[in-house]
Amino acid sequence: MNILNRYTLITGGTEGIGLELAKLFAADKHNLIIVARNEDKLEDIKVEFEKEYKITVEIIPTDLCVDKFCEKIINVVEEKKIIVDNLINNAGIGSFGFFAESEEGFEAKLININIIALTTLTKYFLKGMIKRGNGGILNVASTAAFTSGPKMSMYYSSKAYVLSLTEAIHDEVKSLGIRVSCLCPGPVKTSFQESAGIKKSEKAKKYLMDANRVAKEAYLGFIKGKTIIIPGYKNKLLILGNKLIPRVLSRKIILKNNS
Template identity: 40%
Template sequence: MHAVLVTGASAGIGEEFARQLAAEGQHLVLVARRLDRLEALASELKARHNIEVACIASDLAVAGAAQALVSELDTRGITLGGLINNAGFGDRGGFQALSLQRQLDMIQVNVTALVDLTWRLLPGLKSRPNSFVINVASTAAFQAGPNMAVYYASKAFVLSFSEALHEELKGEGVAVSALCPGATDSEFASEANMTNTLLFKAGTMTPQAVVSKALAGRRKAIVIPGWKNLITVWLGKVSPRAVTRKLAGLLQR
């Protein structure tokens, strides 16, 4: 099977990537911890779009999970024309107040597993015409984030890494894009303890709108969906970093 792989596909932006890629007629590999949700989504998409969908349960917070996932693809004879590194999570609170293990797991999922999967899957992607990688970063990538220090830093890594790969690989037929959404209506806010913050109270985008923008711009280095997010990022670039980090901290309250 020749497919697009989506991590974190059981809910939110990842689930919506699966839905919109299925509507394009793409075969899919759906990856997340919750196999029951993946299988329910797969049954729906296969019936609606007449595509093949493989489901693989994987906890990318576990060291070695990315290597095991790639081995499973090889065992099943699955090749890829696209990779959506969507799996990730955040948590709100002071660096010292949050669990160290929780924050190390965040780095493992948001950064290490993303790099690991991308490195292992790139040779296959290079062999396919018009292949692509979308790494889900965030508007958080453009400034430091007091009260979510590790999350913001992890997304800054994803943005920088993706921009560098975009330049390295554009001559080799692989498009690499960093998707930088702002507040989005998904499970992320509740998982990160952010539903009552000023950031989310100010309004959210739908996963449908975010993913539509991402897929339309999959060959661009950076995709920032929504005019409010574009303005926020632009203002951050022209403001002193001392101002942007203070504002980011206020939005997490």
């Protein structure tokens, strides 16, 4: 049911996993607030979704890597008296290579978007959900959250934070009727891999999951109130295997794969 002024907010909802999640929520008649940097793309999606799904779409062009980013989102929501029923913290960045050789200042950008924006938005919107006694938050981590990742150290560490925070909040609020889930995909066919400078062999490219399949599993898991959603049986097996081996060994395997 399309209820006036009740919305699902998605960061990074113009491409990849975020866009596919946006389509699923829109098909279920959720109004949307979409956050991303590219204003033209946001405008196009607003026009397309409002026509196709008969919902209202608010767009907030924002760079989540930059300080004060969340203020803009919160201001729009408060000014328009919007109720955010579901928050999807999807936007995130990564960078391939040795920590000491990463671009100057990249660490602040990554922490701002992957950790601070996600935490700030989670805390702000969770308070409203607790008052109303309903709502849901889906935080996007990665299978990278389960181990340490040489040559992608900041990304793996930030996703470990997302997983740990989300699991803890899930337990804190589940008796209050609020769903809090963590999505942990393995490699997905989106522009993320290229933006992060990850080079995949032709063989490895065959194992990339489609973003729409990841989003479908995420959506179903979120509706069911699952704590951790790992799309695809290969990723589930990978995580299980990783739990059975010493951390030193999983780091060695990742370093070898990343060389």
